[in-house]
Structure formats: C-alpha cells, structure tokens
Amino acid sequence: MSNFLNTLRTRHAVKNFDFSKKVLNENIEIIKESIRLSPSSYNLMPCRVIDVQDKGVRRKLKAASYNQGQITEASHLFVFCSLNTLSQDYIQKINHIREDIEGKEKDFYKGYVEFLQAIVGGKSKDDIMHWNAKQTYIALGFAMMACASLSIDSCPIEGFDAEKYSQILKLADKGLTPNVVLAVGYAQDEENLHRSPKVRLDTSDFFLDI
Amino acid sequence: MSNFLNTLRTRHAVKNFDFSKKVLNENIEIIKESIRLSPSSYNLMPCRVIDVQDKGVRRKLKAASYNQGQITEASHLFVFCSLNTLSQDYIQKINHIREDIEGKEKDFYKGYVEFLQAIVGGKSKDDIMHWNAKQTYIALGFAMMACASLSIDSCPIEGFDAEKYSQILKLADKGLTPNVVLAVGYAQDEENLHRSPKVRLDTSDFFLDI
Numbered sequence: 001m002s003n004f005l006n007t008l009r010t011r012h013a014v015k016n017f018d019f020s021k022k023v024l025n026e027n028i029e030i031i032k033e034s035i036r037l038s039p040s041s042y043n044l045m046p047c048r049v050i051d052v053q054d055k056g057v058r059r060k061l062k063a064a065s066y067n068q069g070q071i072t073e074a075s076h077l078f079v080f081c082s083l084n085t086l087s088q089d090y091i092q093k094i095n096h097i098r099e100d101i102e103g104k105e106k107d108f109y110k111g112y113v114e115f116l117q118a119i120v121g122g123k124s125k126d127d128i129m130h131w132n133a134k135q136t137y138i139a140l141g142f143a144m145m146a147c148a149s150l151s152i153d154s155c156p157i158e159g160f161d162a163e164k165y166s167q168i169l170k171l172a173d174k175g176l177t178p179n180v181v182l183a184v185g186y187a188q189d190e191e192n193l194h195r196s197p198k199v200r201l202d203t204s205d206f207f208l209d210i
Numbered sequence: 211m212s213n214f215l216n217t218l219r220t221r222h223a224v225k226n227f228d229f230s231k232k233v234l235n236e237n238i239e240i241i242k243e244s245i246r247l248s249p250s251s252y253n254l255m256p257c258r259v260i261d262v263q264d265k266g267v268r269r270k271l272k273a274a275s276y277n278q279g280q281i282t283e284a285s286h287l288f289v290f291c292s293l294n295t296l297s298q299d300y301i302q303k304i305n306h307i308r309e310d311i312e313g314k315e316k317d318f319y320k321g322y323v324e325f326l327q328a329i330v331g332g333k334s335k336d337d338i339m340h341w342n343a344k345q346t347y348i349a350l351g352f353a354m355m356a357c358a359s360l361s362i363d364s365c366p367i368e369g370f371d372a373e374k375y376s377q378i379l380k381l382a383d384k385g386l387t388p389n390v391v392l393a394v395g396y397a398q399d400e401e402n403l404h405r406s407p408k409v410r411l412d413t414s415d416f417f418l419d420i
Binding site for chain 2: 004005008009011013030032033034035036037038039041043045047048049050051052053054057094097098101102130133134135137138139140141142144145146149150156158169174179180196197198199200201203206207208209210
C-alpha cells in the first residue's frame with residue numbers, strides 16, 4: 001500500500017508538458033473509465049467530459065485560459081463540465097437505465113424516482129449548479145489519481161474564462177457548464193529535474209479528532 | 211493497471227456497515243494521508259476533516275442525518291469541512307509554510323502572495339464558500355479511492371442537516387462549514403452477498419470528442 005501513497009506523493013501539477021510525448025490510447029481509456037466510474041450524489045451522474053483533440057480548438061481554449069501553455073502542449077485535454085439542470089425526465093431516465101442494468105421491471109424504482117424528483121425539484125437552479133459542480137470534482141480527483149497510478153502527469157486548471165469556453169465548445173446547446181480542465185501528458189525532463197517538494201499543512205492542522 | 215479499474219469497479223456506497231469490524235489504525239493513517247495530499251486550487255488547502263470517534267457525538271450526528279445507520283455503525287466517520295474564508299493572513303501563512311518547506315528565504319513568494327490575495331479578495335464570500343467546497347470534493351474522491359485500494363468500504367453522505375452538524379461539532383467557532391461525510395468501515399456480509407451491479411451511463415453519453 002505504500003505504493004498508493006507513493007503515487008500521491010509524486011504526483012504534482014505540471015507546468016510544462018513535453019509536446020512530443022503522447023499518452024497511449026489504452027491509458028486514455030483507463031483514465032476515461034475511472035471518470036465514468038466515479039460516484040455522484042444519488043448516482044445522478046451530472047458530470048460530462050469534453051475530450052478536446054482538435055488543435056485549432058485547443059488554440060482557442062488557450063487564448064481563453066490566460067495563455068497557459070498546458071492547454072495546447074499536453075497530450076490530452078479534458079474539460080470537465082456539469083449539467084445545468086437535473087430535469088424530472090432526466091431523473092427518470094437514469095433510473096430506467098438502472099432498472100435495465102439490474103434486470104428489474106420498468107418503473108420498479110418509481111417511488112424512489114418520485115422521492116428524488118421532489119428533492120431535486122425543491123432546489124434552486126443555483127443550488128443544482130453548485131451541487132452538480134461538486135460531483136464533477138470527485139470525477140476530477142479520480143482522473144488525477146488514475147493518471148498518477150499510470151505514471152502519467154496531469155495539471156488541473158481552473159483559470160479560464162468559462163463564458164468563452166462555453167462559446168468555443170458550444171456548451172450552452174448541450175446544457176453544460178465548464179467547471180475545471182485537466183491537462184494530461186508527460187512533463188518536460190527539465191521540469192522533472194527541478195521539482196519542488198510537495199507543500200501541505202501538517203496532519204495536526206488538517207485533522208481534528210472529536 | 212487493471213487492478214486500478216477493478217478497485218473502482220468493486221467499490222460501492224455501503225448501506226449497512228458491520229459494526230464489529232474496525233479499520234486498523236495503520237490503514238486510517240493511509241486514508242488520512244491521502245486526504246492531506248489531495249491537491250487544491252492554488253494549493254490553498256481549504257479542506258479540513260473532523261475524525262469523529264466519540265460515540266455520543268456520533269449518535270447526535272446520526273439524529274442530524276435522517277437517522278442513517280452508517281453514521282454510527284461504520285468503523286470511522288470523517289466529516290469533510292471547508293474553510294468559510296480565505297483571509298489575506300491565511301494566504302500569507304500558507305506561502306510562508308511553502309517557503310519553509312522549499313528552503314527559500316521568507317517572503318520569497320511575496321509577489322505571488324499579493325497576486326493570490328488580489329484574486330481571492332475579488333471574490334464574494336459565497337464564491338469562496340463554493341470554491342472551497344469544490345476543493346473538498348477532490349479530497350473526498352482521494353479518500354474514497356484510498357479506501358477502495360485498501361479493500362475498505364466507504365459511503366459518502368450528503369444527507370445531513372448542516373446547521374445541526376455545525377452546532378454539534380462547534381464548526382462555526384472553527385470557521386468551518388460541513389460539506390460531506392465519509393463513513394469508513396466494512397460492509398455486512400449480507401450486503402456483500404446481494405450487491406447490485408454498478409449503474410453508470412455509457413461512455414458515449416459521458417464523453418464528447420471535439
């Protein structure tokens with residue numbers, strides 16, 4: 001298990017990616033699968049991820065991200081988005097998928113669906129946006145961990161213009177809001193040679209026993 | 211690496227913990243360390259975790275969590291909180307810790323501190339609360355993954371009365387808001403025997419290639 005902690009201790013937010021080093025497709029599939037498997041509240045799965053491969057689009061996103069080099073230099077770029085709404089139909093759809101996977105008859109979860117619809121229906125649009133965004137950050141964490149476990153570097157990026165991202169990626173049409181970006185690839189050798197030690201609060205500052 | 215995905219595929223949100231099975235301290239330390247090592251925006255580390263061991267407090271929290279059994283039945287209970295504010299002093303403190311760990315002279319990062327203080331100072335109190343909460347969910351994801359990698363079960367819980375939690379745990383005094391709870395332990399054998407298959411959207415619904 002020290003392997004697990006070693007993985008966490010060595011991961012860091014990469015500043016300079018080596019543009020020439022590409023992540024193998026089979027590893028990208030593992031990273032994507034770890035995102036897909038990430039849990040969410042009531043399993044409503046409000047996270048969606050844009051895998052931006054088009055170089056022209058990447059250049060536009062870079063301009064909308066304070067020109068951070070990682071946006072175009074990383075092997076892969078994932079834009080983590082969340083659903084703007086959780087409609088009553090969507091809640092029903094998710095549970096129909098559940099009934100299908102579990103081999104239950106249709107509407108087996110009707111009562112549960114109504115319970116969920118009432119909970120979600122009682123939330124404001126803003127509350128739903130924030131709630132969905134938080135679930136997306138669980139998926140982000142899983143993706144970073146998947147990268148680290150594959151010895152692939154990554155860099156989470158919140159510094160971008162969400163409105164410009166929405167325009168470039170046509171996210172409003174898709175009912176999505178961009179939350180956070182994960183650039184994935186391999187750091188330049190130069191960066192690896194001059195890594196600073198990880199900075200964290202002491203355990204006693206982070207945890208409180210009651 | 212299929213190990214990594216297998217870990218993700220077998221983890222699930224436990225409903226019924228076996229009260230008699232306790233997680234070893236050495237494993238709790240690994241889970242805590244994975245939380246401590248989780249990344250956050252600008253490394254401002256706004257997450258704090260309450261490790262609730264007192265049985266009386268656990269019973270009170272259960273009453274404030276719609277009587278969900280996991281709150282008292284799980285071996286361990288972590289309440290993930292986030293800082294209510296990011297004061298100018300706090301930002302400076304974090305960077306003094308950084309200077310110390312990196313062996314730099316004091317105020318080496320003065321310019322960066324001023325940059326951060328300006329960014330944070332420009333955010334509303336609500337924005338900071340939501341921003342901090344999202345970082346906390348990265349830590350939650352890391353903790354769930356640490357549990358899974360140790361074959362320890364867990365259950366994330368958002369269904370609780372945040373105001374009552376604040377009162378019971380005296381969180382306002384500590385400048386903290388409770389975001390999400392992670393119950394950690396071992397599922398009852400009965401639950402393990404009757405596990406439903408994991409329900410997720412298809413990859414094509416989750417990802418969009420551009």
